[in-house]
Amino acid sequence: MLFEIEIPTREEFELIDVTPIIEEKVRESGTKDGIAVIFTRHTTTALLINENESGLLEDVKEFFESFIPKGKGYRHDRIDSNAHSHLRSIILNPSLTIPIKDGRLLLGTWQSVIFAELDGPRRRKLFVKICEC
Numbered sequence: 001m002l003f004e005i006e007i008p009t010r011e012e013f014e015l016i017d018v019t020p021i022i023e024e025k026v027r028e029s030g031t032k033d034g035i036a037v038i039f040t041r042h043t044t045t046a047l048l049i050n051e052n053e054s055g056l057l058e059d060v061k062e063f064f065e066s067f068i069p070k071g072k073g074y075r076h077d078r079i080d081s082n083a084h085s086h087l088r089s090i091i092l093n094p095s096l097t098i099p100i101k102d103g104r105l106l107l108g109t110w111q112s113v114i115f116a117e118l119d120g121p122r123r124r125k126l127f128v129k130i131c132e133c
Contacts, residue, residue, distance in 0.1 A: 001031075002130075003130070016116075019107070026105060026130060031130050031131075032132070033132065035100060036100055038113060039128075040094050045115065046093055046116040048092055049112070049113055051110040057114075089116075
């Protein structure tokens, strides 16, 4: 079963916990045991699994802003001034695969699925493929 989810973002660089949305789609699918593949097809977005704690999320943003700063004279900026967003997404992932057991995502206690908007605000799409196996 494939779900398409719209994610409206509000900031240029935003980290959004999408775990509840993914869990809802797992319930809707009725899958008891299988996998969920989560994918973003935008070149300036990414996915990660980590703790949804405000201090950590701010640390992540600060890390990327210092490691790959905006406006550093990247060649791609001649086209649309967002090379930093593309470079940040390269370090992260466009997709994640999470096991499903007993109808639930098999995430650790502190793990959340985080959608990273790296060039917003925009209306983005997230795809969730749920397979029983």
